[in-house]
Amino acid sequence: MSDESDQTSITDGYVVPIAGLMALMFALMAGLTVPRALSGDPADAVLPVGFAVGAIAALRLRQRYAAASADPTTDETS
Template sequence: MSDESGGSAFTEGYVVPIAGLLALMFALMAGLTAQRALSGDPADVAVTVGFAAVAVLALRIRIKAVAARGGEVADDANGE
């Protein structure tokens, strides 16, 4: 069930949008749990910090994927 292209997921562009959406989702969840973490039990802070850490990790994966593609995403954004 392969498309015989021989390319990886990084060059085919699947990682960049998925990692961006994951980063957005986890950042949103960190923001939604921040109020409970600040006003509640100190153990609730771990959930918020965990969500924020996963969001940062997803952003780093996205940055590495863009670099692996050779900056094609940045060139497309500039209209080239």
């Protein structure tokens, strides 16, 4: 049930900055774990790669949400 008003939700402005901070956090953790991965067992490289994938995913989420909230008339389903 909606009141069909054009008011935005109070949480609309928080997704983009939080996703950006998450991307920064994952990138920082990836950078901090790289020396251990380079000097140790090859299996230790999984952790920085996982953090890097998390950072890229958070950046992609941020980019998609920012584009969707900037232009509400377009439908980004792809």
